[in-house]
Amino acid sequence: MKFKRLVGYFERIEATAKRLDMFDILSELFKETQPDEIDRIIYLTQGQLLPPFHAPELGISEKLLIRALSEASNKPTKTVEEIFKATGDLGESAEQLINGKEALGVNQVYDELMAIAETSGKGSVNIKMGFLSGLLRAVSSVEAKYIARFILGRLRLGIGDPTVLEALALSEGDRALRPELERAYNLCSDLGLVAKTLKTGGMKAIEKFRIRVGYPIRMALCERLPSSEDIIEKMGRAAIEAKYDGFRCQVHKKGDTIEIFSRNLERTTKMFPEIREAARSLPAREAIFEGEALAYNEITGELFPFQVTMQRKRKHGIEEMAKEYPLRFFAFDLLLFDGEDYTEKPYSERRDKLVSLVKGNAVIEAARMFETSDPKEITKHFEEFVETGLEGVVAKRLDGVYTAGSRNFNWIKLKRSYRGELADTIDVCVVGYFRGRGARARFGVGALLAAVYDSESDTFKTVSKVGTGFTDEEFLQVKTMLDEITIKKKHPRVDSEVEADVWVTPRYVVTVTADEITRSPMHTAGRDLEGVGYALRFPRAVDFLRPDKSAEDANTVDEIIKMEAQQKQVKVK
Numbered sequence: 098m099k100f101k102r103l104v105g106y107f108e109r110i111e112a113t114a115k116r117l118d119m120f121d122i123l124s125e126l127f128k129e130t131q132p133d134e135i136d137r138i139i140y141l142t143q144g145q146l147l148p149p150f151h152a153p154e155l156g157i158s159e160k161l162l163i164r165a166l167s168e169a170s171n172k173p174t175k176t177v178e179e180i181f182k183a184t185g186d187l188g189e190s191a192e193q194l195i196n197g198k199e200a201l202g203v204n205q206v207y208d209e210l211m212a213i214a215e216t217s218g219k220g221s222v223n224i225k226m227g228f229l230s231g232l233l234r235a236v237s238s239v240e241a242k243y244i245a246r247f248i249l250g251r252l253r254l255g256i257g258d259p260t261v262l263e264a265l266a267l268s269e270g271d272r273a274l275r276p277e278l279e280r281a282y283n284l285c286s287d288l289g290l291v292a293k294t295l296k297t298g299g300m301k302a303i304e305k306f307r308i309r310v311g312y313p314i315r316m317a318l319c320e321r322l323p324s325s326e327d328i329i330e331k332m333g334r335a336a337i338e339a340k341y342d343g344f345r346c347q348v349h350k351k352g353d354t355i356e357i358f359s360r361n362l363e364r365t366t367k368m369f370p371e372i373r374e375a376a377r378s379l380p381a382r383e384a385i386f387e388g389e390a391l392a393y394n395e396i397t398g399e400l401f402p403f404q405v406t407m408q409r410k411r412k413h414g415i416e417e418m419a420k421e422y423p424l425r426f427f428a429f430d431l432l433l434f435d436g437e438d439y440t441e442k443p444y445s446e447r448r449d450k451l452v453s454l455v456k457g458n459a460v461i462e463a464a465r466m467f468e469t470s471d472p473k474e475i476t477k478h479f480e481e482f483v484e485t486g487l488e489g490v491v492a493k494r495l496d497g498v499y500t501a502g503s504r505n506f507n508w509i510k511l512k513r514s515y516r517g518e519l520a521d522t523i524d525v526c527v528v529g530y531f532r533g534r535g536a537r538a539r540f541g542v543g544a545l546l547a548a549v550y551d552s553e554s555d556t557f558k559t560v561s562k563v564g565t566g567f568t569d570e571e572f573l574q575v576k577t578m579l580d581e582i583t584i585k586k587k588h589p590r591v592d593s594e595v596e597a598d599v600w601v602t603p604r605y606v607v608t609v610t611a612d613e614i615t616r617s618p619m620h621t622a623g624r625d626l627e628g629v630g631y632a633l634r635f636p637r638a639v640d641f642l643r644p645d646k647s648a649e650d651a652n653t654v655d656e657i658i659k660m661e662a663q664q665k666q667v668k669v670k
């Protein structure tokens with residue numbers, strides 16, 4: 098396909114505000130796409146070169162792009178800067194400046210972009226510039242507009258993963274194929290790979306799709322219930338595991354090669370040198386297992402809080418951190434062992450194998466667990482766990498399989514909560530902010546507009562304004578981070594009746610607590626026909642930022658509805 102044709106689709110997608118039209122346009126695009134380019138077209142459409150767990154960085158700043166535009170258009174940088182000043186968008190500036198005639202194919206453009214990303218080391222800036230100005234010289238004005246936006250990470254077509262899956266199913270002429278495509282996606286987290294498998298081998302190949310070492314499996318999640326009694330009533334005899342408040346890791350081992358993926362499926366191997374070493378020594382040729390990494394005081398045996406563990410999320414000084422705050426790894430699931438897929442096996446079998454795998458390891462140990470059918474026993478251990486700094490318990494169905502990418506009653510969490518608070522914290526995604534008055538005005542941000550995720554429509558729906566729980570320093574930090582993702586108007590995937598002072602791309606997740614969930618006409622989350630949605634009463638931030646979560650990992654509208662129903666049940670009791 099010619100890149101210009103793909104850009105024509107981008108323009109159509111950008112021009113529509115209706116999700117249904119977007120599905121149709123995308124499915125038309127996929128129908129027309131050849132198997133040797135479908136993966137690349139999907140990545141490009143989502144503003145990436147590869148799935149996020151590869152995340153190659155282009156490394157082109159605004160300044161460099163201005164230089165490349167100047168070279169490609171034979172105009173002085175000053176002229177480019179003036180146009181940029183007038184348009185406020187380097188995409189539009191590129192459109193005005195560039196006018197090439199070469200009609201490149203999608204694969205050619207992709208290869209050039211990849212070459213830019215793969216160039217590193219000494220002298221790389223000049224080499225990157227060479228690639229980029231060459232590419233810009235060749236393309237037409239409208240192609241240049243989208244290339245410029247892509248390069249700066251500002252190609253915001255509003256296409257999330259569920260939208261791609263829906264459109265892929267439609268492109269095969271049947272919406273009902275979506276769950277099977279989703280299953281494959283949950284096993285590899287790579288939409289390009291799923292689409293390529295579909296285009297080359299049809300639905301038969303998708304049905305045969307299995308997990309593979311090196312591709313992160315979308316993580317299984319917990320449902321919640323308000324009490325131990327409810328848990329036993331739902332599950333019968335169950336395994337009760339300690340709930341560790343750390344950094345969830347999925348470890349992939351192939352011989353001596355170890356990769357570690359985070360909750361939002363980013364490659365975080367470099368953050369955990371001691372876990373990588375420990376995983377190498379495990380008695381398995383191949384394995385995929387999950388657990389929580391936690392900072393641990395070796396002398397007192399104490400577990401440190403989440404914020405201490407989180408300090409590992411940095412680029413430099415990791416080895417020093419590893420010395421100061423060594424980590425322990427509490428393994429709670431086994432997904433693959435020596436070529437055998439364990440995700441379909443019952444919990445008990447996975448747990449037994451996991452225990453034998455990690456036995457005797459100095460860093461990796463199996464999560465604390467006991468089996469019971471007595472709610473009183475859960476309550477007793479719950480108190481004891483919480484006293485030792487754990488978050489609560491996760492109950493697991495003994496015959497439950499590992500359900501990749503889904504939240505269901507195979508796992509149920511019970512967390513400590515305080516009087517007058519919701520039984521669980523809520524992860525919200527920031528979609529905009531308010532400047533704030535009085536003392537707050539000096540931070541430039543007084544409250545965040547928070548939303549939850551609706552996977553059905555692949556949009557973010559507002560649920561609250563959050564203005565408390567932040568320290569002064571956090572406010573300043575939030576402002577700097579949000580400044581980088583500010584957009585002129587509401588993001589296409591945000592559904593809001595509230596007008597924020599400043600809109601941002603949905604990216605950052607904040608954990609909040611609240612007194613309760615109420616019904617409110619202000620917010621769009623869970624709106625009924627009368628226009629009444631759900632809102633948080635007295636929300637306050639408890640973890641001002643969750644770098645381990647992506648926008649789509651925020652809690653969902655359905656969960657908010659369920660939590661509201663549960664809080665009523667508790668009140669009645």
Ligand code: ATP
Nearest residue numbers: 317318319338339340341342345389429464491510
């Ligand atoms: P939370 O904000 O409560 O950590 P979450 O949204 O990350 O929740 P949930 O499915 O609600 O995810 O809770 C499960 C989380 O609890 C997992 O993502 C994992 O990080 C953590 N966890 C800690 N101990 C365990 C355990 N023994 N088994 C499963 N998950 C555990």
